[in-house]
Each structure stands twice: as C-alpha cells, then as structure tokens.
Amino acid sequence: MPTSRLLTAYRALERVPLGRSIFSQGYRFAAPYFRTIPARVESVEPGLAVAQMWHAPWVRNHLGGVHAIALCNLAELTMGAAAEATVPGTHRWIPQGMEVEYRAKAHGRMRATARIELPEPLVERQQVAVAIAIADRAGTEVLSGTIRIWVTARPPR
Structure with a gap:
C-alpha cells in the first residue's frame, strides 16, 4: 500500500532540526481552523x-x-493526522x-492520542471509529471519545 x-x-x-514544528505548521495551515489552538504534531x-x-x-x-x-479541536487535529496516515x-x-x-479539568499541556484500525476488507463505503484520548501532563485523562469518519472509495479519475 502506498504511503500517504x-x-x-x-x-x-521528523529527521531534521525543527522538523516536527515545520510539519505541524504546514499541517495546521492545510486546515486553517487548527491554527486557533497552539498545537504540535508529535508523531x-x-x-x-x-x-x-x-x-x-x-x-x-x-x-x-x-x-x-479547544480540546475537541485538538482531538480532531490528531484524528485527522491518524486518518490521513491510515486510510x-x-x-x-x-x-x-x-x-x-x-x-x-484540563490545565497545562495536553497530549492527544488518536487510534484508528481499518476493517478488512475496506469496502466502498463505511463508517470507521477513531478512538481519542487527551491527558494532561500528570497523565490524568481529561477527555475521551470517538470521532466517526465516513470512508468512501475515491471515484475513478
């Protein structure tokens, strides 16, 4: 399967100095609403x-x-990166x-994790659940949830 x-x-x-920051800025500009939060993609x-x-x-x-x-925005930013890398x-x-x-109560630095597992086989149209967890610096989970994405086959060009 080709890499996205x-x-x-x-x-x-990720291999160059400040590379993750550069990636994060570019990613946030691809979806401008993500610029409303001070976020950085870590992996x-x-x-x-x-x-x-x-x-x-x-x-x-x-x-x-x-x-x-703001927490929901972080959840969607993280989910989007996981979905884009997976679908x-x-x-x-x-x-x-x-x-x-x-x-x-969410206070301080937040860390969001998005996990997605595609069903096999991946059919033409289906809903896929992406699990989201956001924790504070102490590891206390401040948000948990699911973002459902609608996955469809791309039309032929």
Whole structure:
C-alpha cells in the first residue's frame, strides 16, 4: 500500500532540526481552523497519531482551564493526522460525528492520542471509529471519545 503524502512529509521532516514544528505548521495551515489552538504534531504512523497543545490564554475558559472546544479541536487535529496516515489513497474520509466525555479539568499541556484500525476488507463505503484520548501532563485523562469518519472509495479519475 502506498504511503500517504502526509506520512511521507512527516517522515522526511521528523529527521531534521525543527522538523516536527515545520510539519505541524504546514499541517495546521492545510486546515486553517487548527491554527486557533497552539498545537504540535508529535508523531504520526498508520493507525496512530499523537499531538500536544499547551495552555495559552486564548484557549482558556471562564474557570481558568482549557476550553472544551479547544480540546475537541485538538482531538480532531490528531484524528485527522491518524486518518490521513491510515486510510489508503484509494479511499477518502471525512468526519461524520464526535462523541466526547470531559473527565477532568484540563490545565497545562495536553497530549492527544488518536487510534484508528481499518476493517478488512475496506469496502466502498463505511463508517470507521477513531478512538481519542487527551491527558494532561500528570497523565490524568481529561477527555475521551470517538470521532466517526465516513470512508468512501475515491471515484475513478
């Protein structure tokens, strides 16, 4: 199976100084809404992506913690990297729904992990669940959830 462009770019940049930061900036510009959070992609491989977000004033809620929607944005950013690295080029994907549970007050640096396992065989149209977990620096899970993506075969060109 050919490697996705996102995964190829990540693997090339992870080996150079500041490469992950350069990759993260490019990735965030591909989906401009991701620029609303201070996030960095830490690792990408088929089936798994990890990203971090630090606690900046513009992602703070009225209680001083990280805003719930900023956490959801981090979850979607991380899921997108995992899906892009996993779904083969013969198919495309789009988020279809998200269920999240806020488990604890989010404060400080957050680490998001997205895990995706494609069914075999991958058919023309199907829903795939991507598991999301976000933890704080102490390892306390602050958000858990699932983002459902709709995976379809690419039309012939």
